[in-house]
Amino acid sequence: MTFLLRRLAFYLFTAWAALTINFFIPRMIPGDPVKSLVSRFQGQLSTDAIHSLYVLFGLDSDDSLWDQYVDYWRQLAHGDLGLSFTAFPSPVSEVIGDALPWTLILVGVTTAVSFVLGTGLGVLAGWRRGSWVDGLLPVTTFLSSVPYFWLGLVAIAVLAGPGSFFPSSGGYEPGLVPALDSIFLGSAVQHSLLPAATILISSMSGWILSMRNMMVTVAAEDYITVAHAKGLPERRVAMSYAARNALLPNVAGFALSLGLIVGGTLLVEIVFSYPGLGFLLFRAVSAKDYPLMQGIFLVITLSVLVANLLADVVYLFLDPRTRKEG
Amino acid sequence: MSIPTSSVEQVIPEQGAMAQPSVQPSRRRRLRFVSGGKAATGLAVAAGYVLLAVIGPWIAPYDPDARSSDLLQPPSAAHWFGTTHLGQDVFSQILVGTRGVMLVGLTAGVVATVLSVLVGVTAGYLGGLADDGLSALSNVFLVIPALPLIIIVTSTVSGAGDLVVALVIGLTSWAWGARVLRAQTLSLRRRDYVEAARATGEHTWRIIGFEILPNLTAIIASGFVGTVIFAVMSEITLAFIGISSVSSWNWGTILFWAQSQQALAQGAWWWFVPAGLAIALLGTALALINFGIDEFVSPRLRSAGRSRVRTADGRTVRMRVGFTPVLAPRPAPPVASGQREEAGR
Numbered sequence: 308m309t310f311l312l313r314r315l316a317f318y319l320f321t322a323w324a325a326l327t328i329n330f331f332i333p334r335m336i337p338g339d340p341v342k343s344l345v346s347r348f349q350g351q352l353s354t355d356a357i358h359s360l361y362v363l364f365g366l367d368s369d370d371s372l373w374d375q376y377v378d379y380w381r382q383l384a385h386g387d388l389g390l391s392f393t394a395f396p397s398p399v400s401e402v403i404g405d406a407l408p409w410t411l412i413l414v415g416v417t418t419a420v421s422f423v424l425g426t427g428l429g430v431l432a433g434w435r436r437g438s439w440v441d442g443l444l445p446v447t448t449f450l451s452s453v454p455y456f457w458l459g460l461v462a463i464a465v466l467a468g469p470g471s472f473f474p475s476s477g478g479y480e481p482g483l484v485p486a487l488d489s490i491f492l493g494s495a496v497q498h499s500l501l502p503a504a505t506i507l508i509s510s511m512s513g514w515i516l517s518m519r520n521m522m523v524t525v526a527a528e529d530y531i532t533v534a535h536a537k538g539l540p541e542r543r544v545a546m547s548y549a550a551r552n553a554l555l556p557n558v559a560g561f562a563l564s565l566g567l568i569v570g571g572t573l574l575v576e577i578v579f580s581y582p583g584l585g586f587l588l589f590r591a592v593s594a595k596d597y598p599l600m601q602g603i604f605l606v607i608t609l610s611v612l613v614a615n616l617l618a619d620v621v622y623l624f625l626d627p628r629t630r631k632e633g
Numbered sequence: 634m635s636i637p638t639s640s641v642e643q644v645i646p647e648q649g650a651m652a653q654p655s656v657q658p659s660r661r662r663r664l665r666f667v668s669g670g671k672a673a674t675g676l677a678v679a680a681g682y683v684l685l686a687v688i689g690p691w692i693a694p695y696d697p698d699a700r701s702s703d704l705l706q707p708p709s710a711a712h713w714f715g716t717t718h719l720g721q722d723v724f725s726q727i728l729v730g731t732r733g734v735m736l737v738g739l740t741a742g743v744v745a746t747v748l749s750v751l752v753g754v755t756a757g758y759l760g761g762l763a764d765d766g767l768s769a770l771s772n773v774f775l776v777i778p779a780l781p782l783i784i785i786v787t788s789t790v791s792g793a794g795d796l797v798v799a800l801v802i803g804l805t806s807w808a809w810g811a812r813v814l815r816a817q818t819l820s821l822r823r824r825d826y827v828e829a830a831r832a833t834g835e836h837t838w839r840i841i842g843f844e845i846l847p848n849l850t851a852i853i854a855s856g857f858v859g860t861v862i863f864a865v866m867s868e869i870t871l872a873f874i875g876i877s878s879v880s881s882w883n884w885g886t887i888l889f890w891a892q893s894q895q896a897l898a899q900g901a902w903w904w905f906v907p908a909g910l911a912i913a914l915l916g917t918a919l920a921l922i923n924f925g926i927d928e929f930v931s932p933r934l935r936s937a938g939r940s941r942v943r944t945a946d947g948r949t950v951r952m953r954v955g956f957t958p959v960l961a962p963r964p965a966p967p968v969a970s971g972q973r974e975e976a977g978r
Contacts, residue, residue, distance in 0.1 A: 324773045332789055452916025457909035464897050563775055570780025589874055592788050604781050611778050
């Protein structure tokens, strides 16, 4: 229990740090960014939006930095992330709320599948060192060196196109209204196959490699030799003795690489014009929509923290030692 | 705030052989590192990229910005990688772009490595409050998703050039290295030779610099290479989504124009394939160097050669870690032959 509490405290601290970074970034811009934004949008911004911009950049009042900081937290506590001015007058929280489920499902499913598949292949590669599985290693190295988004581009060029089963962009058929019926869901699944496959291929290789290396290390341990000496079946030794122990660092690593994977996923969304957070971030960046950008950064960071916490809970179940310490 | 037990175990696989404080690797061992196939290939390819970064702009057959009347031509003798929608030569763009990519990658790598050594070794060696603070700091940077942070910071700085991009990437990507270094320093600082240095009254910074750092060389090198991979990827990503300035050429800029000019829809595969392959090849080369370092440090990780061996009496035995198959011919026929017995050997 102590373990979990300590992790929880750490995540709260990290969340605080991320939110504070988020507070300071717009305040580091030299000059008067609002003026340049207003001239960029040439009168399309209402006075409300302009005011919210001045608040965002901390240029609205002569309040001390501390007062602004307190104010920022008060706004956050109310779930108020400001107004997006690309989707004016929708508040940022609403715009993000529309995009979040897309990303959550796409990233959630693909990450889970890639972790399970990659770890499984890694067990195989590590246990059968020197067999054909070793031949996969250079391929996986190459695939993990390819940027996610480029693989997406190639996938579109090769597999998608007019008349192909795979649509090249969007999250669902343009004419459809998002609803929980079979037509819409079917279309959504069809649209997500290619992005999901892209993420899967590029993220899986990392798991294979790390699991293989752990298996190789574990396979030389004394308890494996003992298990063999007891005459246990090969499978049982590989799964219950070697893989079980090799899995622990991989789960710990899962939490840490999540940030990287999420980053890569955002790019895949951009390439496929998938209506999730990544594509939203892309549009926000190209339109210099600062409130929206910050809101997205916040939501992504908080989601990653929650996912990390989940991975810690899983770790707690897998490793009895962490439970004993408490 | 201290690191959970799991984090220390995390790095143990890579330090298997490092656990014995090796004296300075002799010349022969150093050569052996290079002679390993993976590391040698990786180093050769990486050196090729560095060379291109230096001479690329001079040997480029065309000015990458120069427009011509050959619009969207597929690869030919005149234009090896084809041309863009403005008739620019893609091959020249790649050659000229190499310099920016390598410059940012190496600069960010150096910045991040210096930071990770400073933070990691200090935290590991000093322990106590300094350790808690620095560990918490690096854990925070580890957990916050780096790419969105880099995107937001860079887009806030208007018209970010190569140097700004390199600094931002370097400043946000040191945490992993710091964590690994801290764990290794923790295990080194209680070694006898460090205790001895302390007992003879050596200055703390001298102990760190001359007793501890040399034994961390492999980890620092592998961290540096890892960061360069990450930095190159991030930089190309930033250029691809159009955040860093699109006026200077790098591979991401090429992809940016290919994407925004609908290269895909026009079937202009030559526009984006070479840049992607260039990235992948560079990434693979650097990853190979890192495998070389890992295997140098922990020889177990080497992929075994042939693992099935035929014995003299015609049976096949599969080699496995931790077991030494006996290959001598058997005088008497085995009592019970079969998979089980082979497996149990």
